[in-house]
Amino acid sequence: MKNKMKKLLSQQGSTLVELLMYMGIFSLLLVSLFQILTSVLASQAATQGTSHVEEDGKFLLARLSYDIQRAQTIVIPATIGSSGNSLQLTISGVTYSYSLNNSNLVLTNNTETNALLNGYDTTVSNLTFSRLGNTNGKPVITTSFTLISKTPQQSGIETRTFQTTIGTR
Secondary structure (H helix, E strand, C coil): CHHHHHHHHHCCCCCHHHHHHHHHHHHHHHHHHHHHHHHHHHHHHHHHHHHHHHHHHHHHHHHHHHHHHCCCEEEECCCCCCEECCEEEEECCEEEEEEEECCEEEEECCCCCCEECCCCCEEEEEEEEEEECCCCCCCEEEEEEEEEECCCCCCCCCEEEEEEEEECC
């Protein structure tokens, strides 16, 4: 046993073959860790893009629904069957206008000027408001818009179209 310990202690370094083996194993480990890291980052970007589009879509639908339901009058679109890319409502004497400005949904009223409603990492396109209903009934608005994520992904850009129909109370 003492002889074996003396032999082990007397060896000072590693052979060239051992160094090459260690370097090969270490490089394989680094390559696999790099691949895992890149796939995690790509997955995170895809999740963020989807999340931003979903959150902004839910917020915009909720905001439009809230304002349309409490509106006393709908000024634009003015007549049944008409449609356009802007909406103008009167709520408690205050005029609210929704429109697109540089691919952002903008709300303008007497107290706020050009409040951006969508997030900084999404853009809005294909915004339409259509007036439905009958002449004696309460106005109903159908709104449709497309949200596009600005977050780059491997699978392409996250895009989703939202549509809803909302009536006044």
